[in-house]
Amino acid sequence: MTTFLGTWETPGKPAVETAWRAFQGGANLRECIEQGLAVCEMDPTFLAIGLGSLPNSDGEIELDAAMMDGENLECGGVCSVRGIVPVISVAKKVLEETPHNLLAGEQARRFAISKGFTPRNLVTEEIARQYEKWRAGVFPDEYMHSTSDLHGDTVTMLGLNDGHCVAASSTSGLAWKLPGRVGDSPIFGAGLYADDEIGCAGATGLGEELWKAMASYRATRNMEAGMSAQEACDEVIQHMIRRLPNACVMSCVVLALRKDGDFGAAITMGKFDLWVCQDGAVSTQNFER
Ligand code: GLY
Numbered sequence: 001m002t003t004f005l006g007t008w009e010t011p012g013k014p015a016v017e018t019a020w021r022a023f024q025g026g027a028n029l030r031e032c033i034e035q036g037l038a039v040c041e042m043d044p045t046f047l048a049i050g051l052g053s054l055p056n057s058d059g060e061i062e063l064d065a066a067m068m069d070g071e072n073l074e075c076g077g078v079c080s081v082r083g084i085v086p087v088i089s090v091a092k093k094v095l096e097e098t099p100h101n102l103l104a105g106e107q108a109r110r111f112a113i114s115k116g117f118t119p120r121n122l123v124t125e126e127i128a129r130q131y132e133k134w135r136a137g138v139f140p141d142e143y144m145h146s147t148s149d150l151h152g153d154t155v156t157m158l159g160l161n162d163g164h165c166v167a168a169s170s171t172s173g174l175a176w177k178l179p180g181r182v183g184d185s186p187i188f189g190a191g192l193y194a195d196d197e198i199g200c201a202g203a204t205g206l207g208e209e210l211w212k213a214m215a216s217y218r219a220t221r222n223m224e225a226g227m228s229a230q231e232a233c234d235e236v237i238q239h240m241i242r243r244l245p246n247a248c249v250m251s252c253v254v255l256a257l258r259k260d261g262d263f264g265a266a267i268t269m270g271k272f273d274l275w276v277c278q279d280g281a282v283s284t285q286n287f288e289r
Pocket of ligand 1: 171174184185204205206207
């Protein structure tokens, strides 16, 4: 059985469908997930990832992405990258073509350019309008994930094939964040984790709290201790609700995929849709608290 999981109502579906098409075309698990996330990054209607996503307090889009391979625990990620998409492809190059785990900011952008990525303006007219509205005080919240639950937050993908798993994430982070702010998404153990001996896990939502909880590593360790994927996620979310009050101010989600194909997810507050593709059969599951 080959399984792909993708987060949130609108981006999750094209993410898993693209990954499955790539798999049918002979792509390996890393490539499938890269393509699934890249499709979302290049779609300017998704406001929390890639091109045309909500910017920081300077009006600049700063992107984070990461990939972890459960076969050998290899990691590659980038954070605070401006003017480059798809950043998941840059993260994959960090994984495959450097001895490092994470490149940041201007140096990550330089690395991307050295690998053939072309810098471009990611701020669409719609995003420029949203930024002006924020500056005018139209949005009441200091920070936010997106203008609508439909757009969700970070797109996180988990993939499993024949006992091999890969986890990856891509995000523009919190809207109106302080320049340079990095959340959980490119942090291994926080926003994603993969280990073929156990399975993999990922997160989406308020990065500060997910990072403090080391949500993905905790979910993975829970599965190692014998929990189902659902029990593993529930335990992480209960821990967050108990220890991290801000985790109930903005949604925090953890999702997990065990090496035997069992999967689950849980949320601290609000609603969340998980898209699931199992050998090409695509369905969605809804979570709410
Ligand atoms: N989970 C995305 C972020 O907080 O940056």
